Amino acid sequence: MSDLVIGIGNPLRGDDGVGWWLARRAQARGRAPGTRPAPMVRLVPQLTPELALEVATARRVLFVDAWCVGGAEGGAGQNPAPLLRPLRPGEGGEVGVAGGHALAPGALLALTALLEGTRPPGWLLLVPAFAFPHGAALSADLRARLPAARRLLAAWLADA
Amino acid sequence: MTRTVVIDPVTRIEGHAKITLQLDEGGHLVEARFHVTEYRGFEKFCEGRPFTEMAGITARICGICPVSHLLAAAKTGDKLLAVAIPPAADGLRRLLNLAQLTQSHALSFFHLSSPDFLLGWESDPAKRNVFGLMAADPELARAGIRLRQFGQQILERLGGRRIHAAWAVPGGVRTPMDAETRDWILARLPEERATVERTLELYKGLLDGPLRREQRTFGDFPSLFLGLVNGEGLWEHLDGGPGGGLRIRASDGTVLADRLSEDDYRGFLAEAVEAWSYLKFPYYRLLGYPEGMYRVGPLARLNVCERIGTPWADRELAELRQRSGSGPAGVITSSFAYHHARLVEIVACLEAIERHAADPQLVEGRVRSRASLNRNEAVGVSEAPRGTLFHHYRVDDDGLITAVNLIIATGQNNLAMNRTVAQIAREYLPDPVPANAEIPEPLLNRVEAGIRCFDPCLSCSTHAAGQMPLRLELRDAAGALLAERSR
Numbered sequence: 001m002s003d004l005v006i007g008i009g010n011p012l013r014g015d016d017g018v019g020w021w022l023a024r025r026a027q028a029r030g031r032a033p034g035t036r037p038a039p040m041v042r043l044v045p046q047l048t049p050e051l052a053l054e055v056a057t058a059r060r061v062l063f064v065d066a067w068c069v070g071g072a073e074g075g076a077g078q079n080p081a082p083l084l085r086p087l088r089p090g091e092g093g094e095v096g097v098a099g100g101h102a103l104a105p106g107a108l109l110a111l112t113a114l115l116e117g118t119r120p121p122g123w124l125l126l127v128p129a130f131a132f133p134h135g136a137a138l139s140a141d142l143r144a145r146l147p148a149a150r151r152l153l154a155a156w157l158a159d160a
Numbered sequence: 161m162t163r164t165v166v167i168d169p170v171t172r173i174e175g176h177a178k179i180t181l182q183l184d185e186g187g188h189l190v191e192a193r194f195h196v197t198e199y200r201g202f203e204k205f206c207e208g209r210p211f212t213e214m215a216g217i218t219a220r221i222c223g224i225c226p227v228s229h230l231l232a233a234a235k236t237g238d239k240l241l242a243v244a245i246p247p248a249a250d251g252l253r254r255l256l257n258l259a260q261l262t263q264s265h266a267l268s269f270f271h272l273s274s275p276d277f278l279l280g281w282e283s284d285p286a287k288r289n290v291f292g293l294m295a296a297d298p299e300l301a302r303a304g305i306r307l308r309q310f311g312q313q314i315l316e317r318l319g320g321r322r323i324h325a326a327w328a329v330p331g332g333v334r335t336p337m338d339a340e341t342r343d344w345i346l347a348r349l350p351e352e353r354a355t356v357e358r359t360l361e362l363y364k365g366l367l368d369g370p371l372r373r374e375q376r377t378f379g380d381f382p383s384l385f386l387g388l389v390n391g392e393g394l395w396e397h398l399d400g401g402p403g404g405g406l407r408i409r410a411s412d413g414t415v416l417a418d419r420l421s422e423d424d425y426r427g428f429l430a431e432a433v434e435a436w437s438y439l440k441f442p443y444y445r446l447l448g449y450p451e452g453m454y455r456v457g458p459l460a461r462l463n464v465c466e467r468i469g470t471p472w473a474d475r476e477l478a479e480l481r482q483r484s485g486s487g488p489a490g491v492i493t494s495s496f497a498y499h500h501a502r503l504v505e506i507v508a509c510l511e512a513i514e515r516h517a518a519d520p521q522l523v524e525g526r527v528r529s530r531a532s533l534n535r536n537e538a539v540g541v542s543e544a545p546r547g548t549l550f551h552h553y554r555v556d557d558d559g560l561i562t563a564v565n566l567i568i569a570t571g572q573n574n575l576a577m578n579r580t581v582a583q584i585a586r587e588y589l590p591d592p593v594p595a596n597a598e599i600p601e602p603l604l605n606r607v608e609a610g611i612r613c614f615d616p617c618l619s620c621s622t623h624a625a626g627q628m629p630l631r632l633e634l635r636d637a638a639g640a641l642l643a644e645r646s647r
Binding site: 048 | 202204205217220267271290291294298301302305306308309312
């Protein structure tokens with residue numbers, strides 16, 4: 001079974017595209033000799049229910065997303081840093097469903113369990129996001145944090 | 161004292177919006193306003209870009225229906241090149257749009273709206289969602305997800321990438337369909353037919369029972385309807401072809417305008433602006449604002465066409481008109497019928513997908529006409545899941561965009577959505593509203609459900625994880641908060 005990396009966001013809305021940016025790096029790493037299969041990579045604007053059918057086939061799932069500095073996630077502080085953490089069982093199981101076409105990562109995993117009877121372990125890689133203008137450019141504040149985010153991504157991919 | 165009830169933002173629709181119910185001094189409802197408070201700004205952003213990039217750029221306006229913008233942009237590009245696309249490319253674009261309609265309608269019906277129908281308006285809002293649906297009817301929930309997946313996988317297989325694949329280009333498409341994709345589609349169709357057949361049976365039973373009141377009170381009013389038809393007046397979703405085009409039909413069945421060309425859209429459509437919303441208010445120019453209110457989308461497409469042109473879909477359309485329509489043309493005026501119309505359109509899509517998938521030229525045919533820029537202005541049109549979509553570009557001699565106007569389906573339904581919310585509020589709010597009234601959850605959900613009939617897609621261009629809570633505020637004329645409710 002492969003790992004699944006899901007990059008979430010809009011690459012034409014500034015820092016919102018960082019999920020895609022990092023997921024593409026995971027795709028580019030490919031498969032090293034003697035290692036597990038290369039990760040499957042999905043680039044999506046939001047999580048939708050049919051993704052559960054794919055999640056069910058994965059060994060582990062990593063959701064890569066931007067988080068708004070000042071929001072609840074990650075604890076903004078004065079110098080917010082990228083964050084990698086496991087999704088707790090039941091976390092977000094129903095929260096986020098009201099958000100429309102989009103599901104929260106925890107809700108997608110919960111839906112996967114209901115639909116397919118399996119729930120691969122999930123992780124979140126969240127990168128502080130500062131600006132959402134039209135355009136593909138990431139903000140200087142976010143770019144300064146990309147090396148740390150890439151190290152977290154590499155660590156997750158290397159963790160068999 | 162004038163008071164205002166605010167629902168902010170609306171849940172289970174795309175983008176950010178709020179609903180204000182304006183009460184007069186006696187506590188009677190005066191009007192409803194569906195505010196769109198997020199400015200998207202993509203039209204300005206496109207200026208200076210090559211027109212050949214427009215498909216890829218505009219497809220990123222929306223993560224739910226990117227194909228709609230992709231096709232409208234490609235069709236506008238065809239006109240700037242002044243080329244006729246190969247027949248195989250037309251068939252492939254049609255297949256793409258049919259898959260898009262299927263997946264979008266499946267998401268709207270099964271995941272967003274059916275929890276209301278199947279679990280009940282008074283059910284716990286924490287469970288009135290796809291999880292509640294899984295618990296109540298796991299087979300249906302799973303089938304709905306697989307139907308959505310079917311459409312998504314066609315998009316992915318044709319375009320090479322599920323979202324934002326710039327596969328449709330000015331002049332045609334990039335690649336033909338491979339034989340494996342054709343075989344996969346044809347093998348999967350029986351399952352999807354069975355899903356829709358069972359769902360239609362279930363839904364008709366609900367219409368005969370618990371949903372009777374909603375049919376009558378969820379936006380049932382006269383209006384115009386606009387959509388594409390082909391040269392024989394049949395259902396159309398991409399290009400009317402010779403003798404076809406845009407048709408406007410009134411609620412009494414009268415065809416007010418026919419065979420309209422998108423090139424002349426400014427002649428028959430105009431857009432009003434209100435200070436309280438970023439969403440414009442298109443209307444039929446000849447009747448003025450707001451009398452020229454019209455609706456687009458699945459219900460409008462089924463109202464403007466004579467019939468669909470495939471056997472099962474025509475039977476379902478006839479039954480829909482018999483159940484919900486009136487007059488010799490069987491025009492349906494209840495916005496609640498958008499849900500039923502989506503199911504009928506899925507039937508039409510599945511029948512048309514089968515026909516296109518079996519067409520050998522989609523695997524073998526020439527798929528792209530090549531030319532350089534030959535015109536400096538063009539208008540393209542397509543039928544998106546939510547309705548008619550116009551792209552209008554002006555370019556300089558280097559093909560760089562100098563001006564863009566996008567008229568999106570949700571905007572065209574704007575007036576009708578306001579009218580729908582007002583009708584629901586009048587039906588379900590006490591009249592007059594007592595000063596200390598609490599707004600019960602089932603009422604809130606009905607107001608929101610009235611909006612969801614149109615499946616509006618306002619903007620999902622920045623998703624901002626963790627947002628979209630629901631907040632209800634009751635404010636007096638001075639803006640003071642009288643009551644608040646959130647979930």
